[in-house]
Amino acid sequence: MFELENLSVGYKGRPVMEGVSLTFRPGEITTIIGKNGTGKSTLLKTACSLLKPLAGSVRLEGKAQQDHTRRQWAQKVAFLAQSHADSNCTVHSLVTHGRYPHLGFSRSMGEGDLRLVEDALATMGIGELRDTSLLQISGGERQKAYLAMALAQDTPYLCLDEPATYLDLAVHKEILRLLGALKAQGKCIIAVMHDVGAALEVSDHICLLGNGGVLSYARPEALVRGGLMEEAFGVACTQVSTREGERYLFT
Amino acid sequence: MTFSCAKGASSPMSRRPCCPSQDKQVSLVPLGSRVPFVFLSLLFLLTLLGAGCARQESQPARVGRTTPFQFSDDLQRRVLLTKRAERVVALSSSFAQTWLLAGGVLIGVTSDAFSREALGIGEEVALIGTIKDPNSEAILALEPDFVLLSADIPSHLALSALLTECSIPHAYFHVETLDDYLAMLSRLTTLTGEEELFKKNGLDVHQSCTEVLAGHTKGESQSEGETYLLLRAYSTKVRAKGGDTMVGEMLRQFGYTNLTELHPSLLEELGIETILKEDPTHIFVIPMGDERSAKASMEHMLTSNPAFKALGAVKDGRYHLLPKDLFHYKPNNRWEESYAYLAHLLSQ
Amino acid sequence: MPILRTCSANKGAHKALVPLVCCSLGLLIFLSLTIGATPIGAKGLLAILLGEDTRSLSYRIVRHVRLPRTLAAMLCGMAMALSGAILQKVLHNPLAGPSLIGVNSGAGLFTLLGAAFFPHLVALGPTVAFVGAMLSSLLVYTLARRSGSTRLTIILAGVAVSSLLGSCTDALLTLRPDTQMGRLDFLIGSFAHIPFSQVVQGAPYIVGSALLALVLGHDLTILSLGDEVALSLGLDVGRTRFFALMLASLLSASSVSMCGLVGFVGLVIPHMVRSLIGEDSSLYLFHTAAAGAVLTLGCDLVARNLFRPYELPVGIVLSFIGSPFFLLLLFRQKNKGGSHV
Numbered sequence: 001m002f003e004l005e006n007l008s009v010g011y012k013g014r015p016v017m018e019g020v021s022l023t024f025r026p027g028e029i030t031t032i033i034g035k036n037g038t039g040k041s042t043l044l045k046t047a048c049s050l051l052k053p054l055a056g057s058v059r060l061e062g063k064a065q066q067d068h069t070r071r072q073w074a075q076k077v078a079f080l081a082q083s084h085a086d087s088n089c090t091v092h093s094l095v096t097h098g099r100y101p102h103l104g105f106s107r108s109m110g111e112g113d114l115r116l117v118e119d120a121l122a123t124m125g126i127g128e129l130r131d132t133s134l135l136q137i138s139g140g141e142r143q144k145a146y147l148a149m150a151l152a153q154d155t156p157y158l159c160l161d162e163p164a165t166y167l168d169l170a171v172h173k174e175i176l177r178l179l180g181a182l183k184a185q186g187k188c189i190i191a192v193m194h195d196v197g198a199a200l201e202v203s204d205h206i207c208l209l210g211n212g213g214v215l216s217y218a219r220p221e222a223l224v225r226g227g228l229m230e231e232a233f234g235v236a237c238t239q240v241s242t243r244e245g246e247r248y249l250f251t
Numbered sequence: 252m253t254f255s256c257a258k259g260a261s262s263p264m265s266r267r268p269c270c271p272s273q274d275k276q277v278s279l280v281p282l283g284s285r286v287p288f289v290f291l292s293l294l295f296l297l298t299l300l301g302a303g304c305a306r307q308e309s310q311p312a313r314v315g316r317t318t319p320f321q322f323s324d325d326l327q328r329r330v331l332l333t334k335r336a337e338r339v340v341a342l343s344s345s346f347a348q349t350w351l352l353a354g355g356v357l358i359g360v361t362s363d364a365f366s367r368e369a370l371g372i373g374e375e376v377a378l379i380g381t382i383k384d385p386n387s388e389a390i391l392a393l394e395p396d397f398v399l400l401s402a403d404i405p406s407h408l409a410l411s412a413l414l415t416e417c418s419i420p421h422a423y424f425h426v427e428t429l430d431d432y433l434a435m436l437s438r439l440t441t442l443t444g445e446e447e448l449f450k451k452n453g454l455d456v457h458q459s460c461t462e463v464l465a466g467h468t469k470g471e472s473q474s475e476g477e478t479y480l481l482l483r484a485y486s487t488k489v490r491a492k493g494g495d496t497m498v499g500e501m502l503r504q505f506g507y508t509n510l511t512e513l514h515p516s517l518l519e520e521l522g523i524e525t526i527l528k529e530d531p532t533h534i535f536v537i538p539m540g541d542e543r544s545a546k547a548s549m550e551h552m553l554t555s556n557p558a559f560k561a562l563g564a565v566k567d568g569r570y571h572l573l574p575k576d577l578f579h580y581k582p583n584n585r586w587e588e589s590y591a592y593l594a595h596l597l598s599q
Numbered sequence: 600m601p602i603l604r605t606c607s608a609n610k611g612a613h614k615a616l617v618p619l620v621c622c623s624l625g626l627l628i629f630l631s632l633t634i635g636a637t638p639i640g641a642k643g644l645l646a647i648l649l650g651e652d653t654r655s656l657s658y659r660i661v662r663h664v665r666l667p668r669t670l671a672a673m674l675c676g677m678a679m680a681l682s683g684a685i686l687q688k689v690l691h692n693p694l695a696g697p698s699l700i701g702v703n704s705g706a707g708l709f710t711l712l713g714a715a716f717f718p719h720l721v722a723l724g725p726t727v728a729f730v731g732a733m734l735s736s737l738l739v740y741t742l743a744r745r746s747g748s749t750r751l752t753i754i755l756a757g758v759a760v761s762s763l764l765g766s767c768t769d770a771l772l773t774l775r776p777d778t779q780m781g782r783l784d785f786l787i788g789s790f791a792h793i794p795f796s797q798v799v800q801g802a803p804y805i806v807g808s809a810l811l812a813l814v815l816g817h818d819l820t821i822l823s824l825g826d827e828v829a830l831s832l833g834l835d836v837g838r839t840r841f842f843a844l845m846l847a848s849l850l851s852a853s854s855v856s857m858c859g860l861v862g863f864v865g866l867v868i869p870h871m872v873r874s875l876i877g878e879d880s881s882l883y884l885f886h887t888a889a890a891g892a893v894l895t896l897g898c899d900l901v902a903r904n905l906f907r908p909y910e911l912p913v914g915i916v917l918s919f920i921g922s923p924f925f926l927l928l929l930f931r932q933k934n935k936g937g938s939h940v
Contacts, residue, residue: 050830074833085691085825089879100821101833107817146828153832294673294806326719362909379908383780386908387792388664392637394656405781408719412794417659490776 001025002047002077002157002188007056009039009046015054016042017212026156029179029189031199034209035233040192041082041161043209047190048079048159060157074101078153080146082161082192091137091145092130095120098152120152123178140167147175151182158182160191164198176202196233200224200248208232224248322438324422325402325431332420336397336442340390342407343382344370345581346399346424349435352452352584354445359393361385369576387413395419397442428500429586433457452584459587464504467594479533480510480526480564484545484572489536489552491521498535498578501593507533523558530563533597534570537578546572571596613882620889624673627896631669632661634900636907667795671857672899672913673892674798675790676864678805678854680891681812683865684872684884685847688819689840690750696866697851699757700844704764705735706855707785711771714781725797725856728785732852735764740844748837749826753844787912788859790899797857804853808846809888816884819843823878863917864891867925874928894921 002024010016016039024030032040045051047058049065058065060076068076078098087094098120099113109117121127124144134142147163163179164172172195179189179202193199199206200220208216208228216228221239223229229237235250319333340359341347347357347364359377364370377393380386384406390398391413398414398421400407407423414421424435433453440449479502481492493499494509502509514525534553538545553559553570564570576582577589633639639647639657646652647661679697686695697703709731713724742756743749772782821834822843829836851865872887880886898916905911 045827048831050827070830070835071833074831077831079827079831081825081827081831084828087824088877089820093879094824097821097824097832100817381909384789384791384910386636386903386910388636388660388903389908391660391664392656402719403777405714405718405784406792409792409794412722412796413663413792416663416794 001059001061002190003059004047005057005059007043007046007058008054009042009051010054011042011051013054015212017209017214018055020056020214022207022214022217024157024188024190026188027183027186028204029183029191029202030205030207031203032190032192032207032209033194033196033199034215038209039212040209044159044161044190044192045079048077049073050079071101074153074155076155077157077159078150078155080150080158080160080163082165084142084146087134090131090133091126091141091148092117092121094134094145095148095152098149098154101153116154117152120148123151124148125174140171143167144171156186157188158190160189162194163191164193164195172198196229196237197248197250201245220248221246320442322422322441325425325435326423328423330420330422332397332442334396336420338393338395339397339399340379340393340395341399342379342385343399343401343404345426345583346401346435347372348583349426349432349581350399350439352448353436353439354443354448355439358395359390367576367580385410391417397421399424401425426581427495427497429457429460432581432583432586456584456586460590463587463590463594467505467597477506477533478508478510478513478529478531479535480531482521482534482536482549483539484536484549484552485539489521489548492537497581498537498573498593501590502535505593505597507597523556527558527561532564532569534562534564535596536570536572538572538575539579542572542575569599613876613880613886616876616886617882620886620893624889624893624896627893627900628669628673631672631896631900632665634904635660635665663795667793667798668790668899668903669896670798670802671790671793672896674802674805675854675858675861676891676893676895677809677888678850678891679861679864679895680868680872681809681884681888682847682850682854683867684869684887685812685819685843685850686865687869688823688878689843689847690754691823691825692750692754693870694866695754697847697855698761698865699754700848701735701739701757701760701764702732702848702851703855703860704761704768705738706732706852707782707860708735708764708768708771710785711768711778711782714778715771715775718781725801728856729852732855733848735760736844736848736852740841748840785859788855788861788914789910789912790858791903791910793857801853801857804849808849808853812843812846812850813884813888815839815843815846816881819884820879861895861914861917863914863921864895867921868894871921871925871928874932 004020004022007020008015008018009020020043022030032044034040042051046053049058049068049070060068060073065073095117096109096113099109099117100107102113103109121130124147126141126144126148129137129141129145134145137145143163143165144167147160150158150160164175167175176198179191183189183204191199191203200223203220206216206218206220206223207214208223210232215232216223216226218226224237224239229235233250238249238251240247240249319331321329321331324330337356338358339350339355341350341357341364342361344361344364344367347360348370350357351370357372357376359379360372361380361382362378363382364372364376365378377389379389379393382401383404387410390410396419398410398419400410400421400423402408402423402425411421411423422438424431426432426435436449436453440446440453481494481496481498481502483490483492491511493511493515494503499509510526510529510531513529514522516522516525536545536549538549549570549572553565559565573579573592577585577592582589629641629644633641633644637657637660639661643652643657644661647658652658682697683695686697686699687693689695690699692699706728710724710728712731713720713727717723739753739756739760742760743753746752746756768782772778818834818839821829821832822836822839824832826836829839854861868891869887872883872890876883876886894917895913898920899913901920902911902913902916905916
């Protein structure tokens with residue numbers, strides 16, 4: 001269980017959000033949505049211990065964040081950033097870096113580590129790109145590579161900041177399906193998404209942010225019925241039943 | 252030895268690794284530090300081996316035919332020579348000349364000694380580098396038993412450790428004034444045993460200089476309180492020099508005051524206003540590098556610059572370019588000529 | 600067409616390079632010890648190294664002139680190259696070099712202070728330079744820390760401190776013009792006149808730091824992925840960066856205090872090695888160190904023998920030999936369509 005208790009997040013002492021209390025459970029996908037500037041990424045990064053909380057606490061399986069060493073935390077929580085610095089390494093190399101938190105002092109990879117790397121590459125479908133430099137592949141392929149790295153990290157908790165950005169429609173769908181598969185494996189997934197439709201489609205819970213706090217934390221259908229979507233985004237949301245399941249239209 | 256993974260060998264659902272040989276790549280010690288560790292250990296061994304060579308160096312045998320001679324050099328180091336110095340290397344042209352004047356023989360000198368024809372250094376003398384950058388290997392190859400070095404040049408000071416390790420007696424000298432020259436000549440002539448050369452190239456020179464000084468100051472009673480400006484002209488710039496230099500010391504003996512003693516700031520920047528205010532009686536210029544271009548640089552500055560043109564010294568032609576071999580290089584046995592030259596200029 | 604590099608085949612190829620590198624280094628060491636104004640044959644060299652010959656002229660030359668020089672050139676070349684490689688990785692900046700963290704200006708200022716106030720204590724020179732270099736880089740790091748300790752602030756602090764110390768040096772030069780010669784000696788680095796005792800004094804710092812750097816190699820690679828990614832992978836970014844900077848400082852301070860400023864090596868050797876084998880390799884740091892040693896020793900060999908008994912400044916030879924080679928690599932890169940540098 002991933003718990004945020006009365007968390008205040010922000011930069012340099014100025015809070016962007018206050019009093020956030022949320023719980024994320026294994027085997028569930030929670031998506032954080034909200035208008036630009038509401039602090040979605042800030043909240044996610046603070047939860048993942050990349051930023052210091054201004055107040056409140058973060059607990060993972062009962063243990064406070066401060067009681068974990070960086071390494072221990074990284075073995076439990078993986079984070080996919082929204083954008084990445086230019087890095088000139090091969091795709092395969094990048095994905096192997098995902099095993100870093102699990103490596104011992106000698107920093108050498110065992111058979112199990114290598115197998116996980118291969119699985120991650122296969123899952124993301126970028127096996128053929130393994131020897132290509134990151135600088136020479138498209139933005140979408142790069143995103144897949146970083147996602148593969150997060151997968152290789154093999155953590156029970158995955159925090160993804162805009163995982164489907166840059167990706168074309170087919171791959172977008174693929175990612176959403178992948179999230180479903182990961183959830184079925186028992187992982188807890190927390191994602192920040194811009195695409196509200198996709199978020200509503202795939203999530204078990206939606207966390208709607210606004211006004212310096214959590215506006216709503218509910219199941220997608222409940223959120224749509226509640227009418228807060230119109231308030232938060234200024235667009236009307238209609239639920240549509242299709243062959244594949246519930247979909248949402250915005251007008 | 253490169254191979255690339257075949258395209259299409261893996262599908263998203265395939266669980267077989269692409270590169271089979273990867274499975275074998277398990278190592279307990281990281282690749283990144285095992286091989287270089289060996290390399291660095293070899294490096295260390297090499298260093299230790301070299302250090303080992305040091306431990307086996309034996310003491311030089313004592314040759315005790317003549318009385319060992321001990322003296323203090325200008326860095327207050329005790330220099331001990333256990334035998335006659337027959338293979339001598341001098342690391343500057345001035346010292347080379349002083350050694351020759353003391354009756355010694357040279358086996359190695361720096362390049363500036365060869366360019367000064369007056370020294371008469373023959374071809375049998377080895378070239379061991381430049382005065383600023385002497386070549387330690389060339390020095391060692393000559394197997395000298397005495398080396399003369401300058402106390403003012405950093406690369407000479409750095410050689411001390413090497414010469415000491417090789418048990419080669421060496422002495423540092425600092426010669427600016429006539430007295431410094433006499434002190435050096437005295438020690439060198441004791442070393443060569445040619446005492447009468449000290450009289451000829453030392454004491455007699457000193458006597459002549461004293462006479463020149465006496466002759467000048469007797470006649471010129473108004474030199475009290477007179478000032479002069481001493482400049483060093485490079486091809487690109489001109490700098491003021493202080494009274495502690497060789498020329499400065501000589502002029503002090505003539506009773507003149509260096510302008511920089513009244514205004515030390517002139518050493519950093521040639522303050523025209525200060526110079527105009529003080530209006531020095533004489534201006535002396537020492538050329539550095541090529542004498543011709545230094546002279547041109549001096550002429551350009553003094554005669555084309557309206558501020559300088561206004562100086563009394565310039566208007567009356569009391570600015571003088573001093574010849575290098577009497578005023579830049581140490582005059583050694585020609586000190587009398589230097590004094591006489593100055594006396595002549597000052598009486599204008 | 601993208602440059603294809605394989606995963607394990609990479610490592611295999613780079614491993615195969617290692618004996619080649621070691622052999623060339625061995626050959627250069629041999630040449631450096633035997634070539635000179637007094638030629639020494641292989642047999643003579645063997646006798647000296649084994650301790651059989653301890654009296655002859657050849658022994659003195661090898662022991663007191665060529666051996667310290669060879670070791671100094673190798674150690675300094677290795678140190679400068681590693682320092683540059685670490686800095687380029689940590690600061691994620693291809694133009695980063697030891698001069699960026701204030702080491703060179705600190706060493707220069709303190710060398711000049713020593714020359715101005717204690718001109719006869721030559722033996723103290725290297726220690727003084729080393730202290731100056733380390734103090735200066737600590738200052739840079741402290742200033743950077745105060746303002747956030749990001750890559751940019753470190754670079755800015757480095758530029759500011761270098762500039763400040765450079766001005767202090769210039770001021771000192773103006774007030775004490777007699778130190779000009781010492782300054783020139785420092786600015787134009789050389790491996791001449793380095794006594795063996797000084798080499799032995801500096802060697803542990805260089806070798807020790809190099810070993811630590813090699814162990815730290817993997818962490819540095821993680822760091823170069825970006826602060827956020829590195830943090831999320833469990834790396835203590837602040838501590839790793841500090842440690843890496845201190846190592847880089849130690850390496851370049853030891854080198855600069857031994858031989859003065861030898862430019863080129865720290866900036867360009869990492870690029871050369873990167874063009875040849877890529878930054879990704881686990882042996883990248885090792886090959887950088889080895890390339891630094893090989894190139895510097897080779898150039899020193901040329902510098903002191905080409906116009907015997909006159910010596911060329913080794914920095915000039917490094918630039919003359921290294922720059923065309925570097926340009927060649929650059930053009931080869933461009934033709935292959937890759938953008939690695």
